Amino acid sequence: MSLLKKCLAFGVVTAVLLALLAATGGYFWATRPLALSAATLDVTISPRSTVRGVAAQLNRGGVPVDPRAFVLMTRLLGLQSRLKSGNYEFGTGVTPYQVLQKLALGDVDESVVTIIEGWTFKRMRAELDANPALKHDTAGMSDAELLAAIGASDAPAANAEGLFFPDTYLFDKGVSDLNVYRRAYRLMQQRLTAAWAARAPGLPYHTPYEALTVASLIEKETGKAGDRPLVSAVFANRLRIGMPLQTDPAVIYGLGESYDGHLRKRDLQEDTPYNTYTRRGLPPTPIALPGAASLQAALNPASTSALYFVSRGDGSSIFSDTLGDHNRAVDKYIRGQQ
Known part of the structure; x- marks a missing residue:
């Protein structure tokens, strides 16, 4: 359906909307101009946002819609699944209804794609391949060919894993997906270079790429911000004394497609380049795309002598200096023994 036809369709339902809003006492709210924080605002709506999430992003961007009224208006029109991500421009005089109309029509200045921390490069490629606003010039390319196409063919190990910074990227509709890959690669190089320059002294890493690999392990081991520097310290402490890292996410990465969601004893014994047992x-390469917090943690570990950690089951971990303390933590949090 063309944009004109979509606009006409919205016009048809406007009367219904106004009647419904009048019945709920929201007519004046929906048609009254919003008090924007500036004459013209650019607001980015992230992919896969809920209606409440959209309302929150609008408010953070300076478009003060009432969240409850916005959700109600969206539901009354049945538009919950039609709000589109992207970068939107809003100007003085815009009303809540016009904001909703713009979002449902996808009347964007730019399109957007979001790459999430901890994704593998394979997952990143799938996300970009599925984005309809991109021109898919990388279709059919191997990872090595893609790296060459963006000027990154000299990447260590000629492996794309970990080399792209997870972030939200805006782009004009119809732009080549190589544009996004190139920007994400350059941003990771910039972030890694800056983190390496500000690294703590005495780390057991010889190159920024090794630090990137550690950051990817940290990214997959914990999502709790306060635990990242501690996990980093455990890895650094183990490397200093030649102790195996014994990190399950690396083993899982090495299993590839054969991993079925359950890590078994035989998996820990199957030797692959990524088996840190x-x-x-x-491991020879990163195992995921680390974010800024994991990069920072990798190069600035906590000051601790801990050599072990185990998950409490709530997203956090308990850290131990000795094997005896670690085994007791395992009994408590993994085996359920007090």
Whole structure:
């Protein structure tokens, strides 16, 4: 359906909307101009946002819609699943109804794609491949060919994993997906270079790429911000004394498509380049796309002598200096023994 036809369709339902809003006491709210924080505002709506999430993003961007009224108006029109991500421009005089209309029509200045921390490069490629606003010039390319196309063919290990910074990227409709890959690659290089320059002294890493690999392990081991520097310290402490890292996410990455969601004893014994139980040192490449917090943690670990950690089951971990303390933590939090 063309934009004109979509606009006409919205016009048809306007009378219904106004009647419904009048019945709920929201008519004046829906048709009254909003007090924007500036004459013209650019607001980015992230992919897969809920209606409440959209309302929150509008408010953070300076478009003060009442969240409850906005959700109600959206539901009354049956538009919950039609609000589109992207970068929107709003000007003085815009009303809540016009805001909703703009979002449902996808009347964007720019399109958007969001890459999430902890995704693998394979998952990133799938996300960009599925974005209808991009021109898919990388279709059919191998990872190595993609790296060459963006000028990154000299990447360590000629492996794309971990080399792209997870973030939200705006782009004009119809732009090549190579544009997004190139920007994400350059941003990771900038963030990694800056973090490496500000690294703590005495780390057991010889290159920024090794630090990137550690950051990817941290990213997959914990989502709790306060635990990242502690996990980093455990890895650094183990590397210093030649102790295997024994990190399950690396083992899982090495299993590839054969991993079925359950990590078994035989998996820990199956030797792959990523099995940090059977091999000492770092895996050969990162295992995911680390975010800024994990990069920072990798290069600025906490000051602790801990060599072990185990999940409490609530997203946090308990850290131990000795194997005896660690085993007791495992009994409590994994085996359920007090």
